[in-house]
Amino acid sequence: MDLNTITAVAHPQTRSQLPVWTSGDAWLAGGTWLFSEPQAHLTRLIDLADLNWPPLAITETHLTIAATCSIAQLDALTCPADWLAAPLIGQCCRAFLASFKIWKTATVGGNLCMSLPAGPMISLTAALDGVCTIWKAEGGEHTIPVADFVTGDQRNRLTPGDLLRQIDIPIAALKRRSAFRQISLAPVGRSGALVIGSVEANGTLILTVTASTVRPVRLSFPTPPDATALAEAISQQIPDDVYHTDLHGKPLWRKHMTLRLAEEIRGELLGASPS
């Protein structure tokens, strides 16, 4: 849709060229959400494309995903064989309710900054211990785990003018055994619950609950839980008011699915049968 209140579009190429933030500004990444509904409060877009950040970089310790990396670029990443958790990348990219046009333009950073409960890049990066680097509006940088970055439905830790620069995922997390479960109310509907499990080198089971909850919730089990312990931990650590409600699922259904998917993951990763 045309955003007919926009009177200027800035195209900075470096951080020093970023304009001073004023009310009425918005960062423009893929634009798939920005251009999908009226934005009458906006007067200027600051396009991130010309910053030309390399979409993906692999070092000895981390996979760095630029905020401007598209879903399609991330999905096309060729991962080393010992990244046992690599299938999560494709699984989360496909958890998007999106056409190929959205896939090619929507960015990982835009997905985190939208902070929708069904943001599959939030699910992926929160489950893999991702850490956000934020360029603060007043200068300097700030880092924060993805799981703490998103605080609620369309709420996060950004303050006006802050820019998400990148997400760093430790290679150690990418080497973990993992399991993925996702469910939607309708066959191609938005995720109603998306649960990812992984096992750390010391045997700790990490469960990351997203989509059913308004923000990511990570649960850690240093000793393998039985079915009862798993269900109790979920019930205790995810209060009922943290479950999301909208036309893609009522909270009770989302909670039920979360418990069920988590139990399936326990079975897959710990070889446990239901007790």
Ligand SMILES: Cc1cc2nc3c(=O)[nH]c(=O)nc-3n(C[C@H](O)[C@H](O)[C@H](O)COP(=O)(O)OP(=O)(O)OC[C@H]3O[C@@H](n4cnc5c(N)ncnc54)[C@H](O)[C@@H]3O)c2cc1C
């Ligand atoms: C048909 C359709 C289906 C969709 N399905 C889903 C879905 O299943 N799940 C889901 O979560 N979303 C969905 N969306 C919403 C949206 O497309 C995605 O969240 C997408 O990832 C947003 O990325 P973008 O790069 O297009 O962001 P943009 O639209 O460019 O920006 C989104 C918001 O984030 C801000 N922003 C972007 N990048 C940064 C940055 N680096 N730093 C600070 N702020 C930033 C923008 O200013 C804006 O407020 C869908 C949208 C459409 C139109």
